[in-house]
Amino acid sequence: MSKLLFYYDNLSQPCRALEIFLKINSIPYVPKRVNLAGGEHFQQDYLKINPFKKVPVIDDNGFILIESVAIFRYLCRERTVPDHWYPKNSQLRARVDEYLEWQHTETRAHCALYFRVTTLDPLITGIQPSPKKVNDFKRRMIEVCDKMNDIWLKDGKKYITGDNITIADLLATAELEQLRMTDYDPREGRSALASWMARVRQRTNPYYDEANVRINKLAEKIKSKNDSLNVLSKL
Amino acid sequence: MSKLLFYYDNLSQPCRALEIFLKINSIPYVPKRVNLAGGEHFQQDYLKINPFKKVPVIDDNGFILIESVAIFRYLCRERTVPDHWYPKNSQLRARVDEYLEWQHTETRAHCALYFRVTTLDPLITGIQPSPKKVNDFKRRMIEVCDKMNDIWLKDGKKYITGDNITIADLLATAELEQLRMTDYDPREGRSALASWMARVRQRTNPYYDEANVRINKLAEKIKSKNDSLNVLSKL
Numbered sequence: 137m138s139k140l141l142f143y144y145d146n147l148s149q150p151c152r153a154l155e156i157f158l159k160i161n162s163i164p165y166v167p168k169r170v171n172l173a174g175g176e177h178f179q180q181d182y183l184k185i186n187p188f189k190k191v192p193v194i195d196d197n198g199f200i201l202i203e204s205v206a207i208f209r210y211l212c213r214e215r216t217v218p219d220h221w222y223p224k225n226s227q228l229r230a231r232v233d234e235y236l237e238w239q240h241t242e243t244r245a246h247c248a249l250y251f252r253v254t255t256l257d258p259l260i261t262g263i264q265p266s267p268k269k270v271n272d273f274k275r276r277m278i279e280v281c282d283k284m285n286d287i288w289l290k291d292g293k294k295y296i297t298g299d300n301i302t303i304a305d306l307l308a309t310a311e312l313e314q315l316r317m318t319d320y321d322p323r324e325g326r327s328a329l330a331s332w333m334a335r336v337r338q339r340t341n342p343y344y345d346e347a348n349v350r351i352n353k354l355a356e357k358i359k360s361k362n363d364s365l366n367v368l369s370k371l
Numbered sequence: 372m373s374k375l376l377f378y379y380d381n382l383s384q385p386c387r388a389l390e391i392f393l394k395i396n397s398i399p400y401v402p403k404r405v406n407l408a409g410g411e412h413f414q415q416d417y418l419k420i421n422p423f424k425k426v427p428v429i430d431d432n433g434f435i436l437i438e439s440v441a442i443f444r445y446l447c448r449e450r451t452v453p454d455h456w457y458p459k460n461s462q463l464r465a466r467v468d469e470y471l472e473w474q475h476t477e478t479r480a481h482c483a484l485y486f487r488v489t490t491l492d493p494l495i496t497g498i499q500p501s502p503k504k505v506n507d508f509k510r511r512m513i514e515v516c517d518k519m520n521d522i523w524l525k526d527g528k529k530y531i532t533g534d535n536i537t538i539a540d541l542l543a544t545a546e547l548e549q550l551r552m553t554d555y556d557p558r559e560g561r562s563a564l565a566s567w568m569a570r571v572r573q574r575t576n577p578y579y580d581e582a583n584v585r586i587n588k589l590a591e592k593i594k595s596k597n598d599s600l601n602v603l604s605k606l
Binding site: 206 | 448449469
């Protein structure tokens, strides 16, 4: 088997989803931490790996691949993983793809932007956003959480695409967990979403909790008002 | 072969990309126009087809699928199409996936938003955006055009992922063609991008031009200052 390098930072949602996937499927990899808080993704060496300055990236024996969803699909082909993660059945696979394509400008965009506007940017700049800005971003984030609860998880579905866990669930929960670092809990008032998040965690532990150690620590520090830039850089 | 219904409006970029794909591959389908300007995507009947109120959607003998990129992948499995569109070779396929996942928040988001802010919203509301707003959206759209020219199409690549046309090229050119309806021509000053767009058009004609008839007419009307709401609804 070829050597797999995994460039990541577990402050990043898709990196955490991939970390859980690699570990639960016992896929050997070499972790290559890219310190986002330290700006390592902007350095010249890293731009040769990803000119778009983002994580995650894999290097599979010289084949460099960016974009988390593309990486998931590639690993499902190139490594031995149970079929349920990304089913070979054409219609089941299409259901997973449907969510994976939808989420970019929905779950991913709006949860991440709410975190950025309310938490990350103020930590870096020391400037608080205007209430109007917070409300605009909050409204969009709430709409997305409602869509997850009321549309994707309707009719008592166990996982996003049905009875089995897929890569869609890993990516989706990683985005929602990012909200831990804000003032908003997406579980409150959304029973389908809350029980699904608990189910994904239970199904993938201890790897789920391992991937979230760092953001959970950060969430605690933010809540205890120790909100200096050091919060980020010391973790 | 099962009956394929195609819900579309060719004001929509991914709908045009799919239309070209269906026609060039002689995939039989039943066109089901969803009049976006008339708000048909918000009507109760359509919400049963797509609760997210968007086009395109396919209904393949009862299997309803949303999200254009998921639809492309499904059709590449379920119909007979030349391998180059979405190669079976794992690394080539990963290269196509890489672009398809990247584009959601880049080419797709920023070209569409620039069109919306400068052209569509003023047509509907009669209110012109502030110069600051236009400039903010223009800057992001220009960055995306530069990334297409300087990164994706660098080193004289014929198509986004190499020597052959793929579904990535269809989706990408559809987003860039949307700018025809604005004041910005992405080809100017970008020779790699300009020659690639011409190449994709030539490779897929007459279907490329057919898919663009409606937006080309709209672009002319907008340029001739006949900028009432009727421009949209009469096309």
